Each structure stands twice: as C-alpha cells, then as structure tokens.
Amino acid sequence: MSSNTPQDLPSDEELAQMSRDDLVKLGAKLDGVELVEYPDPWPVKGTRAEKRAERAVALWFLIAALAGFAFIGVFLFWPHAYTAPNTDGYFAYSLFTPLLGATLGLSVLAVGIGALMYTKKFIPHEVAVQQRNDSGSSELDKATILAELADAGDRSTIARRSLIKRSAGLGAGAMGLGIGVFALGGLVRDPWAQTESKDSLWHTGWKHDKPGEKVFLRRATGHAHEVSLVRPEDLSAGAMETVFPFRESEREDEHALSKALKRSDNPVMLIRLRSEDGRKVVKHQGQEDFNYGDYYAYTKICSHLGCPTSLYEDATNRILCPCHQSQFDALAYAKPIFGPATRKLAQLPIAVDEETGYFIARSDFIEPVGPAFWERKS
C-alpha cells in the first residue's frame, strides 16, 4: 500500500513495548481502517442487566440442548413402524416425522438465536472508517507487472522449444477431441436403424421373440412376480383393464416378470365395449380383425407426448389423456377427436388362445407407439 511508508512502521524495540490495544490500532491502520468508536457494551461490570442478558443467551443454548436430546429420544424410541389410519396407535405414528422435524429444527434455530443474541449483547458494535482507493493501479505497478510476466515467459524458454510446443498441442488437441466425441457420439449413432430386437425403438415388449410363441395378456395385481392372465369373461361390459405382455418362458424369471410391468411402451388398455356400443364401431383400414368381439386393445401411451391415456369414460366411450386433454374415440379405432393429439392410439391385435382360454397378442403393434415417431406413415 502506498499509504504505508516504511517510516510509519515501528522498530523491533517499539514493537516489543506496544500494548495489545496499540497493536490492534496499528493492525487496523495498516489495512487503511480507522476505528472511530470501539465501545465496551457493558462498561460497568456485573450489573443486573448484564447478568440478565447473559442468562437470556444461556437460555437459548439450553433450549437447543433440550430440543437436541428430544430429537435423539424421538428418533430412538418413538413408534415409527407404519400404522394404518383408523387403527390403534395411528395418532402417535402420524406424529413421528413432524416431531423429528420440530425437535431438530428447534435445536438448530435455538443455537442460531443464541449465537446471534450473544453477538448482539456482548460483542462491541464498533464504528470503523476505511479509505477507499478509487483510481486504478499506478503506472509503476502496471509497468513492473508487465515486465515480470514477459520475463517469466522468456525464462521458460518455451519460444525456442518447438518439440514441447508441438507435443503439448497434440496432447491437448487429442484430449479435446475425446471430450467432443463423448458429447456428440450419442447423436451420431442412428437409434432409429431397423433392427429385429424387441428392445429396439421399432418394437415394444409385445414383439414375439420367435414364430409361434404365445404372448399372453397379463394383469398387474400389486405383486410384481404374480402371473394373472386375462380371460374374456373377467371383464364386465364397460370395463377397462391395463395389461402387460407375458411369455410362458418368463414364468420363473422374476426379473423379467417385474421388468414387463415397467417397460414404458408395454401398457395396453384392454377395453370391453357394451354390446350395443360394439355394433357402432368403425374400424381402421387394415386393422379390421385386431379386436376380439367387443374387446379392443389400445396402447396406453398417448400419441401426443406419451402420457398414460388411461382415463376411460365407459358411457361416452372416450379415452382421455390427463396431460393435455386429448380425447380419443374408442368406437372409431381410438382416433383423436379433441386436443393436441393428431394420430390414433396404436391398436394391438388380440385373440383368445384356444388351448388355455386366455387372451394372447397375435403380433406386436404394426404402428409405432407413442409420440412423434419419425417418418411415420399412418
């Protein structure tokens, strides 16, 4: 600092003589700060007001301690196992989480308030003035720093070591290229390429792995590994059921069974129309035999943005999407009749297996499921 000329500084002997107060003032002065006012908040020691302030601070720390212990107690001993409403012990259980929050929250708050109160009551409220340096660096500083930088570059001898320059450029360049490939690589591979795998984007979990394989319609029962297949008589007229694909080869495979319920393009709405409504159905060209009597199977994935369109109105035979209010007509190949969706819901061809009497899917969807499939024909 230009204001601190060497002659202001005390000599070693003077330094040894200085009191702590003087050292504090000197330190502030060296930083360009002048302490205008530095009062002791309690000039008379041991007054009742001082004692009271001390007790108030201690009280908050005490509250923090009690709340902290209460938190530990609640955490260890309060009944926390799930208890259903309308049964004994539900009230106590329902207080578990709020009590955890309240006790720990109070503890944290009380520590904070205690610390703040201590600062307010006992730390001196000094008034300090610091000189502000408005102008930029001095010409001297600018000239010297430029010289130092140029000197450092010169002394590194990088200018005449072309081997290091080139190899460093190569290394850094290859590293940058790697990062670029990492970022762009996912965009280069064509995820839409035609493949025969059922995991490709052209197919859903309903695709038959091999010819002649039976893919059954399976309902979810709340147990991921339970296999409950659907017969025609299971659905009353005006019923809708969500079904998932099942293959006999998966019966013992718990991973496959639970995965089938979770794959995003698997859910299919199996709808049984009332027979008087079934007579009014208009079928899509090329999909005239996709239904089984009054049973129609449509994907649950909205053709607009892929929300689950499972709001089925059984009196109006409309299928609604809750996200953007698209509506589809179940009596006319699930074509969109309202809202932003512009394409029909994909229809799954179904039949009843003659051996077992359960519904089976005759093939995968013949049209893409879900939103905005590129270059879609239908």
Place this chain on the structure above:
Amino acid sequence: MTKKQRSHTKGRRRIAGLLALGFALMTLGLLYSALAPQPQVAQAQGDPAALRRGEQVYNNTCISCHGTNLEGVTDRGPALIGVGEASVYFQTATGRMPATRQEAQIERKPAKLSPEDIDALMAFIQSKGGGTTLPEESGKQLVGDNPARGGELFRLNCASCHNFTGRGGALSSGKFAPKLDGVSETEIYAAMLVGPQNMPTFSDRQLSPAEKKDIIAYVKSVTDGNNNPGGNPIGGLGPQSEGLIAFIVGMAALVGITLWIGAKS
C-alpha cells in the same frame, strides 16, 4: 305290569310315533325341495311386503325418468332392468338418485330416500331381471389389511381419474371424477362393482374381492383428513400449493429474521 309302567310305555310309544311322523314329513320336504323344478325366472329374494314398498318407492320417485316398466325414457333415464341392487344402492345412498335435473354429471348430495326405502327399492329392482348384488359384508368389514398393495392397485386402476390420494379430477365436457372424501366403504365397493356414470366396471374376476378391500383400505388411509401429517393438506394438489406456501411463509420468516439480525439491540 303295573299301571304306572303301562302309562310309561304308552307315553313312549306316543313320542316314537310323533318322531316318526316328523321324520317322514322332513324327508318329504327334503325330497320336494330336491326334486321340485327350479323356476327359470329371477325371483324376488325379499318378502312381498318389501317388494310392494319398493314398487311404491319406485312409482313415487323414479318412474318419471325410468318408465313404468323400468324400460327407461329416452333422453331422461336409462333402463333399469338387470342393473341390480348394487347399482341402486350406490345411486340412492350417495343421493345421486333421485336426480334434480339433467346435467353433465349428477353430483353427490344427502340421500333423499330413507335406508328402509333404499332396501325396499333394491329388492324391487333386483326382482326385475337380477343384476350385480352387494357383498355380504358391509362397512368396516370391507376394509382389507394390506393398504400398501391397495395403493399399488389404486394407482394402476383408479388414480388416473381420482388422483393419487382420491382428490378427484376433470373428465371431458364438464364431467369429472369425484373426490373420495366421506364415501363409505360399501359405496366404494358398490362403485367398483357397477361402474356408475362414466366409471368403468371392475368385476370380481378383474379385481378380486380381496383386492377391492385392499383398495378400500388404501382409500380410507388417504382420505377424510388422513395422510395429513402437516396438519393442513393445502388442497392436496401436490408440489404447486405446497411450494407456494413454503415460498411465501419461508420468505416472510427469512425477511423477519434478517431484519432482526440487522437491528440494533
């Protein structure tokens, strides 16, 4: 033989005769009930007095929209032949029937008919073509013991319209799925069985009685002020209202604390 002994044997013979007669009558009765041809038409299960009372209730409150022979009236009310007692119970116990006017959706209101009238009307409609019946159990007996599984099934089958915690939601053209607060266990069960208005039907083969009871257990655990540990559900709408309240209350608290910290003591 003494006189006393003789009267004793006489009494015994009389008892034996009575027993034989009783046995013969019982056999005849059993044979009759086994061999008599079963009536091919649906028979009223209730007693004739209840049927008469049910017909009376029907003629007083339902006939103008559902027709003299339950055949329905065009643009007013559907046919009631074969709808069954479960449907009658749901519609009348929730006060939806008798309806006050034709509208997009008939809403729940206090029941107009007394429980006795509802029972009589159920018997009367059931006698006309049968239909879905209520389960034997009612009330608390319909609450299953696995609300967690009920929740899974509720989210799969019901939540798309009724919301995850039974808050209800909008359907097309002014219709809506009602919220499930204050709905009795029997009413929920009946609604699943018959699918009133635009609700799909869930037969016992689609959702077994045990599954229905678990669903009821879940519904009961999240409605009527349950599942509400914070004290106020603020609409039960999820993050929107909760975030807004947290922002407003939290901001006010932070501003207050900041002012206090900065204030001179």
